[in-house]
Amino acid sequence: MTALDNPKREGVPLTEELIRRKAEHNEGMLSTLEEIALHQLDIDKIETLNNCRHLKIVYLQSNLIREIEGLHRLKRLEYLNLALNNITRIQNLERCESLKKLDLTVNFIDLDEIHTVGSLKDNSELEELYLTGNPCHQYWENGCRHYVIATLPQLQSLDGKAISKSERLLALQRLPELEKELKELAKQARQRKQLLQRRRAAKAQERAEKLARGEELDPNETDEYCPEVRVADAREAREQREQQEEARQKGRRGGPGDNMFQDQIMGERRLLKEDGTPVQMNTAKWPFAIEDDGATIIVDVALPKFLDSAQASVPRRPAKRCDHDHSCQHLPIAVMSAALVCSAQGQQLVPMRTERWALRATGFPSWGIPYVILSPPCVPLRFASQIDADVQPTYVRVTAKKNHLQVILPAEVLAHASTAKRSATTGHLLLSCPKVLPIIASKAPEKVKKSDKANLAPADPLLLPQPGSHLAGPVSIHHIVPRPRENSTSTPKGGEPALGNDWDEEEEVPPLL
Numbered sequence: 001m002t003a004l005d006n007p008k009r010e011g012v013p014l015t016e017e018l019i020r021r022k023a024e025h026n027e028g029m030l031s032t033l034e035e036i037a038l039h040q041l042d043i044d045k046i047e048t049l050n051n052c053r054h055l056k057i058v059y060l061q062s063n064l065i066r067e068i069e070g071l072h073r074l075k076r077l078e079y080l081n082l083a084l085n086n087i088t089r090i091q092n093l094e095r096c097e098s099l100k101k102l103d104l105t106v107n108f109i110d111l112d113e114i115h116t117v118g119s120l121k122d123n124s125e126l127e128e129l130y131l132t133g134n135p136c137h138q139y140w141e142n143g144c145r146h147y148v149i150a151t152l153p154q155l156q157s158l159d160g161k162a163i164s165k166s167e168r169l170l171a172l173q174r175l176p177e178l179e180k181e182l183k184e185l186a187k188q189a190r191q192r193k194q195l196l197q198r199r200r201a202a203k204a205q206e207r208a209e210k211l212a213r214g215e216e217l218d219p220n221e222t223d224e225y226c227p228e229v230r231v232a233d234a235r236e237a238r239e240q241r242e243q244q245e246e247a248r249q250k251g252r253r254g255g256p257g258d259n260m261f262q263d264q265i266m267g268e269r270r271l272l273k274e275d276g277t278p279v280q281m282n283t284a285k286w287p288f289a290i291e292d293d294g295a296t297i298i299v300d301v302a303l304p305k306f307l308d309s310a311q312a313s314v315p316r317r318p319a320k321r322c323d324h325d326h327s328c329q330h331l332p333i334a335v336m337s338a339a340l341v342c343s344a345q346g347q348q349l350v351p352m353r354t355e356r357w358a359l360r361a362t363g364f365p366s367w368g369i370p371y372v373i374l375s376p377p378c379v380p381l382r383f384a385s386q387i388d389a390d391v392q393p394t395y396v397r398v399t400a401k402k403n404h405l406q407v408i409l410p411a412e413v414l415a416h417a418s419t420a421k422r423s424a425t426t427g428h429l430l431l432s433c434p435k436v437l438p439i440i441a442s443k444a445p446e447k448v449k450k451s452d453k454a455n456l457a458p459a460d461p462l463l464l465p466q467p468g469s470h471l472a473g474p475v476s477i478h479h480i481v482p483r484p485r486e487n488s489t490s491t492p493k494g495g496e497p498a499l500g501n502d503w504d505e506e507e508e509v510p511p512l513l
Contacts, residue, residue: 010231011044011064019048027305027427039063039081042234046070060085061103064231068092082107083130086227089113094122102126106133108227110193111140112186118151127156140185146171147178196224271397271406278395284403290410295438297409298430299396303387305427391418391433398429412436 012018020028022036035057036049043063049055050073058074061083068087071077072095080096083105090109093099102120109116114136120126129148131137136144149155149163150171156163200223210217223229272278282288287302388399393412398405413433421430 009044010066011042011234014038014041014043014045014047014049016048016051019052029305034076042238044231049074056098064234066227071096078125079103086230088227089116090119091116094119096123098125099123100125101128103130104134105130108135110135110189111182112189112193114140114144114147114182115186117148120152124154126152126154129155129158130160132159135189139189140182143174143178143181146174147182150175150178196226199224200226200228269404271404278392278397278406278408280406280408282405282407284400284405286398286403286405288405288407290407292410292435294441295435297411297413297433297435299407299409299433301398301405301429301431303398303400303422303427303429387422387429389420389429389431391415391420391431393436396431396433398431409433 016030018041019030019033019036019038022038023030023033025035026033030052032054033052034054036052036055037059039059040062043060043065046060046065046068047070049058050070053073054076055074056076057079058071058077059081061081063085065082065085065087068082068090069092071080072092074096076098077096078098079101080093080099081103083103085107087104087107088109090104090113093102109131120129129152131144131148140147145158146167148158149168153168203223207217269281269283270279271281286304289300291298291300386400388397390397390399391413393415395406395408413435415433418431418433421432422428423430
């Protein structure tokens with residue numbers, strides 16, 4: 001809805017749909033969104049942002065916002081940019097405990113509302129503040145900066161200029177004097193606003209009289225800069241953009257202004273050829289992969305996560321009926337949604353949620369393939385109804401948000417035995433399709449490796465054996481070196497008794513003297 005559809009609004013409403021479009025970098029998720037850029041959109045009111053509790057940086061410059069509101073739940077907000085808006089006072093930021101930087105450049109904060117800067121005293125983390133371009137700077141150049149510095153002792157920088165200790169002491173000394181001076185300047189500011197309203201009313205009456213007399217208005221005439229003028233300029237710019245878009249639509253083939261092809265109705269996308277062959281397509285360019293392990297074909301589709309990011313209360317819908325003639329038995333049984341909805345003649349509807357579904361009917365048709373009919377529960381669900389997975393014997397079709405992915409499978413599969421799973425973290429859709437003729441490959445027998453010792457055995461008997469080749473099993477090291485035995489009476493190999501240590505075993509003994 002635009003501002004032209006609602007004349008009471010000055011600009012464009014800030015809706016959840018608009019925030020999701022601007023949160024594409026976070027896959028449209030609002031619960032984990034930390035930064036959002038909403039500038040130059042003609043937004044006239046801050047709303048819906050309280051649902052984004054993790055926001056740290058918000059860009060709202062170049063809009064038509066008149067009041068600071070709808071931010072009291074953003075406890076982690078660190079930077080808020082509201083430059084080039086229609087703000088007249090500072091308020092409703094006390095609960096933004098983590099606010100470090102606030103930009104209010106080129107707004108309409110005058111001297112009668114400059115005292116509202118005191119509402120930022122509780123924001124102990126606030127370090128930077130920008131007030132350049134506001135009427136308070138224009139009509140109080142000598143005292144505005146010192147007044148803000150003395151009012152907010154936690155500030156480290158004002159209008160991009162660091163605050164020194166001497167400047168802060170001087171500002172605190174001048175504060176009583178500045179407060180008295182501000183009372184007189186505030187009265188002048190209120191009078192100045194009243195005069196501006198009278199001048200604008202007189203000029204509007206003068207224009208109306210010229211138009212009544214049939215006179216042309218001066219195109220070079222300009223109005224004084226005020227919030228009303230900014231709103232009128234923005235509305236005029238939007239009207240021009242919508243007229244240009246309407247002209248482009250009329251010039252499009254088959255549009256309202258196309259006399260040649262006006263009677264032609266835009267046909268639906270053809271999913272099958274005339275001979276029934278499926279047409280391969282990927283209109284949304286989703287990444288996907290097909291794997292075949294011989295027994296099952298697995299199709300992995302990387303669907304965007306934001307398809308099921310919003311919560312909604314889905315009313316109970318009637319159970320889906322099978323188009324084929326068969327008898328059904330109604331059983332009051334609750335089952336999990338791992339079963340299929342219908343598998344008649346290879347047609348299948350796979351439920352995409354893991355909540356409990358009610359089993360409405362079951363049976364065994366003439367072709368011998370069992371079927372079940374399920375109805376979804378009436379509980380708050382995610383928007384999984386936007387996804388439709390259709391597994392056929394020769395192809396797979398996934399439909400989400402008017403986008404289609406249709407892929408021909410490398411082999412015929414059993415549609416009634418196929419299953420679908422979707423990751424809650426990544427959003428990937430996994431379709432497991434058993435093959436009609438699975439290829440079961442038996443494993444080859446493992447070869448027995450020859451021992452390394454056999455390879456180390458010498459082939460030539462003349463060659464020396466490898467060290468340690470004669471060893472088999474554990475080796476004891478206790479008797480590697482024999483120990484000498486004292487007073488040994490053992491008989492040597494020759495059969496002669498030993499003479500002892502005092503006797504020499506040589507045969508020739510020299511004569512005694």
